[in-house]
Amino acid sequence: MTTEEIETIIALATLASISDGSQDEAEQARVVEVARSLGLLAPETVIAQAMSGALTILMLAARLPSDEAKRLAHDTATAVCHANGWISPGEGKFLQELANALQLDTAPTDHVIADINRAVADHPALSTTPSVGVPVVADANAEGDAAAAAAASLDDHILDQAMLTAALELLPDRLANLGILPLQLRLVHHIGQRHGQQLDTQQVTDLVATFGLGAAAQVLEKVVRRMFGGIAGGLLGGLLGGTAGVATGAAVTFASTYALGHAADQYYEQGRTLSADDLKALFTRFRADAVTIFPRVEARIGELARGRSLDSLLRTGTR
Structure with a gap:
């Protein structure tokens, strides 16, 4: 090019x-x-x-x-x-x-977006039984809600969704990683609900933006990493702090989703009183934790993505 x-x-x-x-x-x-x-x-x-x-x-x-x-x-x-x-x-x-x-x-692109919108719309809270082999733990806060009682604990749910978003990075589908942010937004919304928060879309989006997720330039980075491949070469590795490529994208996305979920949990648990600086510090700490966890779940993430289409992965991860 x-x-x-x-x-x-x-x-x-x-x-x-x-x-x-x-x-x-x-x-x-x-x-x-x-x-x-x-x-x-x-x-x-x-x-x-x-x-x-x-x-x-x-x-x-x-x-x-x-x-x-x-x-x-x-x-x-x-x-x-x-x-x-x-x-x-x-x-x-x-x-x-x-x-x-x-x-x-634009039919291929339209198809990808339709798959994402359908999966997220069909499962607005992403709060059902985990799909990637994470142990199911009864949700003590659900109090009689049969669906929530069968769901994973919040920690397991966050890990489940972190693996799911990472798996999207590994799919061959063009623009499959467009599904990452909607799933992250739904995760935050679900966590807020568990803490009794009534949230609108803008509030959830604003919180995610606090961590630098979802900005147009950040999404452009993902496109560069996934699609330009060899064009970017080692230069892109310097920008992202690692080797450029889809595998790097999976690790980065896993860490971001994991950190987002746990930081959001702390934020809502403390009544949304944490400052932006406090939130960013939490995000940084949990992201560092995720870096140590990723090698232990990398094979499971690969299994999630192997042989799947975008639509089938989204449906498996949210049913």
Whole structure:
């Protein structure tokens, strides 16, 4: 892939990140950092041009002659638009315009998103029996709720969901990891409910964002790691603190989900009184714990993903 094609994809990712009407300076800086990981020495120029309105979808689409580059551009834009767990009307309009400009059939991408939305919608709390061989422990707080009594303890449930989200990183399906954030949001919602909290979507999203999860640039990192592969090379390893690749993605996702669940548990248990700094410290501590746990469950995560489609894995993990 040429430098011009990579620059074009980054420019389209930038347009995608502002298609909902906003992008702060920190987010813009993170996109610049990801772009540099791809070997773009001065990505600020193309990103600034995209943000200024000087570059349009039609102009950028014309710079992508190959089918591979077109597909990668649309997948990247879709992932960025999906960074908060869903696609807003403005983002949906942007993606449709991009698909039209690229003359691209988006059925594969639409199918992935439909699988994710269906699985999450069918199981809004993700609170049923664990599916990956984690021991089932009666939930003492359920008090008579038969479904909850059959569910795992909260610790086991968090571990279960951490393994499930990690397994999504291992699937061959393009954009399978778009299912990670919705599952993380549902995990937080479920934990809040267990502590008697009545939460709306924005409250859950805000808490997840406190830990730096779900930002468009973070999702762009995942796309870079999963799809660009050898293009990023060792440069991406420096950005992520390890070897670039899907396996690294599974470890990072496992640690993030595990830490998110336990930090959220502490937060709701203490009546949502913890400061942002306290939450981040908790997240860092639990993420370090997860790093030590991952080698013990890595084989189980691989078994979860082996031979499965996105839809079958999501249904297995939430039934």
